[in-house]
Amino acid sequence: MNGIENRLSERNTRPFGRRIIIFSVLLSLSAVAVVLLSEAVAPTTTFYDVEFPAGEVSFADTVVSYEPIIYLNDERLPNVREPFNNPVSALGVPNSTNPQHPLPSLSARHDVSLGLGGSITLRFTNNALTGSGDIKPDLWIFEAGEKTESVFVEISKDGKTWQAVGRTDTKHNGIDIDAFGWGPEDYFSYIRLTDDPEENEHDGVLSNGQWIGWGGADIDAVGAISSVSLVSTVSHSSPLAMPFSKTILWIVAIAIAAIAIGYAIYVSFLKPKSSKNDF
């Protein structure tokens, strides 16, 4: 009998060790799945009442070129000056103005001036602009200041071939790319904004010896409301956040979590009481 008991004991001991390992692996996989999901299903972010379903990833990531048009204005000073000639200010989420204080102190400004007729080209690297399939705006230009200074908007898939998608104005900071024949199957990584020189803009405003305005549109941020995340910063056409990929990810995550929870319940409550030999 002792031989049989020993064999039973051995058999119970080994599975318990394996169970611990299996349970740990399942828990780890669940954690990985949750992290992947949190990446794939980013929380909606709202700026100035404009919703960005993909969150902060929606905004432009790098500067391709900055070509301001700079000249001496009536005060014999450059119409675009430091620190409003730093194109990096146009990247990331809006951070230069707020709805209550459209013109905060200069030290709180983080926007870049184009100068009359100047332009800036930005690139989305961890996301791409796409269409919504309807008339809702897909792109939003955050322009600093009390009133929007107009820019012409062009978008590109490869940074070489450009497509005009309209112009912003005082009432419209949003651009609907579906209206120009594009849709949810199109992915754009580049955007070029060119100040409309015909608009009745100032070329720099001096008040009581203090500069309070700069020439042309002042770009704070550029965000894709209709945005897809990209697997690679190199690829322009491999969106991870396709509905199909998300669904698969959800199914895998839920399945792993269910197995882990089921196993925990089994080990804790349903396992035969002989398990005390396991220790």
Ligand SMILES: [Ca+2]
């Ligand atoms: Ca981005």
Ligand SMILES: [Ca+2]
């Ligand atoms: Ca649209």
Ligand SMILES: [Ca+2]
């Ligand atoms: Ca900014």
